[in-house]
Amino acid sequence: MAATRRPGRNHLFVPGPTNIPDRVMRAMQVQSEDHRSVDFPSLTKPLFEDTKKVFGSTDGTIFLFPASGTGIWESALTNTLARGDKVLAARFGQFSHLWIDMAQRLGLDVIVQEEEWGTGAKPEKIEEALRADKNHEIKAVMVVHNETATGVTSNIGAVRKAIDAAGHPALLFVDGVSSIGSLPFKADEWKVDCAIAGSQKGLMLPAGLGVICVSPKALKAAEGQSGRNDRLARVYFDWEDQKKQNPTGYFPYTPPLPLLYGLREALACLFEEGLENVYHRHAVLGEATRQAVAAWGLKTCAKSSEWNSDTVTAILAPEGVDAAKIIKHAYVRYNLALGAGLSQVAGKVFRIGHVGDLNELSLLGAIAGAEMSLIDNGVNVTPGSGVAAASSYLREHPLSKG
Ligand code: PLP
Structure with missing residues (x-):
């Protein structure tokens, strides 16, 4: 009988609903x-x-x-x-x-x-x-x-x-x-x-x-x-x-x-974290995600950096790769929920939400899972490349302004 229980915590990285503290x-x-x-x-x-x-x-x-x-x-x-x-x-x-x-x-x-x-x-x-x-x-x-x-x-x-x-x-x-x-x-x-x-x-x-x-x-x-x-x-x-x-x-x-x-x-x-720290944390996590995307050799849906969102990154799947398969595989195999492409960009993008209650290691889990799903779906990505790029950035950029 196929297992129905997904052990471990689901990694929720749709850009809302988000993780609840x-x-x-x-x-x-x-x-x-x-x-x-x-x-x-x-x-x-x-x-x-x-x-x-x-x-x-x-x-x-x-x-x-x-x-x-x-x-x-x-x-x-x-x-x-x-x-x-x-x-x-x-x-x-x-x-x-x-x-x-x-x-x-x-x-x-x-x-x-x-x-x-x-x-x-x-x-x-x-x-x-x-x-x-x-x-x-x-x-x-x-x-x-x-x-x-x-x-x-x-x-x-x-x-x-x-x-x-x-x-x-x-x-x-x-x-x-x-x-x-x-x-x-x-x-x-x-x-x-x-x-x-x-x-x-x-x-x-x-x-x-x-x-x-x-x-x-x-x-x-x-x-x-x-x-x-x-x-x-x-x-x-x-x-x-x-x-x-x-x-x-x-x-x-x-x-x-x-x-x-x-x-x-x-x-x-x-308020305990401080709104300025909250904004800074999202900026750092957003940039770390974009560093991972660049290391994978992929592009964001945002056409240039002026449009980058620090709460969600929409990533273009390479030509010929169905983004919906990357999302489904991430969910079924790795218990990771990524955001789907909607309407005009359905099947073309998958999204990593980095909004709400999350930190470096939670984001790195999502990046690792997305990376594994990309590779499993035949995308030519160097194993560990996205995680390495994001983690280097995160080590150099603390989430709190102090
Ligand atoms: N506006 C934006 C920017 C959204 O992201 C969403 C939902 O994701 C909505 C409006 C619709 O909000 P809701 O689904 O809470 O009705």
């Missing part, structure tokens, strides 16, 4: 509780304030929804925009595509800037489109900060400068699902009006808690929608209901209690 798992093991009790706000009130720190915000308002990142996309769009409103969005990967698709299905008029997959949002093109929009018909600019499908990070600070240079009042919506809590994110400095996160990546929790940080300008835009006949339908994701309850520490409906306790512990982990 043991202390966060323990923190989520709680008995149910009365979420209308007098005690409840002592859990929730500090959470709203502390969560803002990972968004780089003091001015923003946090809303926590029982949802994944996709729900929070919807929350941003439906609270602030009306049917037929123009929005500007760059498409350069599966997640920017899906967000655009949602905006179109909600009845928005999306001006799509098509960018080559492996690159990201182009601030100069955004500025040009906004300058041309003399009547300010474009109500929002939508950008995916870290395109998880291709391992590409866009420069949100430069997008903000482009909007300001054009003197345009459009709102700025940023999908930070695979960046917030792992890459530097400055919601206030970049004047991000809706910053969107999910619990299952940099926040090191299970999926199920959607987080949005909303600027005062976006809150005002949402208030301006009320009473309009052409406003987008919103009920569950309406900020108005949250605004009535959250300041006193309550929610308009039953909150996912274990996730709230988990969030409290995950934030404690991030």
Whole structure:
């Protein structure tokens, strides 16, 4: 009989959901509780304030929804925009595509800037489109900060400068699902009006808690929608209901209690390490992964270093090699979960997620497993080459800034 048990720990290196620290798992093991009790706000009130720190915000308002990142996309769009409103969005990967698709299905008029997959949002093109929009018909600019499908990070600070240079009042919506809590994110400095996160990546929790940080300008835009006949339908994701309850520490409906306790512990982990150290650690692990890829003689999907993501590396399989086989073999033979290629890059890339709770040796396990799977699939890679390159880099670059 074939063995069904895979001994040892599964190595989870998809770029989300990510590994959950043991202390966060323990923190989520709680008995149910009365979420209308007098005690409840002592859990929730500090959470709203502390969560803002990972968004780089003091001015923003946090809303926590029982949802994944996709729900929070919807929350941003439906609270602030009306049917037929123009929005500007760059498409350069599966997640920017899906967000655009949602905006179109909600009845928005999306001006799509098509960018080559492996690159990201182009601030100069955004500025040009906004300058041309003399009547300010474009109500929002939508950008995916870290395109998880291709391992590409866009420069949100430069997008903000482009909007300001054009003197345009459009709102700025940023999908930070695979960046917030792992890459530097400055919601206030970049004047991000809706910053969107999910619990299952940099926040090191299970999926199920959607987080949005909303600027005062976006809150005002949402208030301006009320009473309009052409406003987008919103009920569950309406900020108005949250605004009535959250300041006193309550929610308009039953909150996912274990996730709230988990969030409290995950934030404690991030703050104990120090956010600057967290960002530095991701930068080091990202570069170590890229050193391994170069040593294998392979290329990343990111077209040049300016686009490199420090939370996920998408690696192009050599011509004639099916990346899906590399992924399947890594899972079945070595108990290693690598990220699949999505849509346009399905079968062409495999991804190593390096986001969340991981260190040098956990990353080296993934690199070793990927390397073995490449070799087993006939790719001409020198055994140990990726591990050697990554480990040399890691020895020279401590994960902590000290
Ligand atoms: N945006 C990005 C950049 C993502 O990586 C993902 C999921 O991986 C999503 C949005 C969708 O989030 P969710 O799967 O939590 O709905």
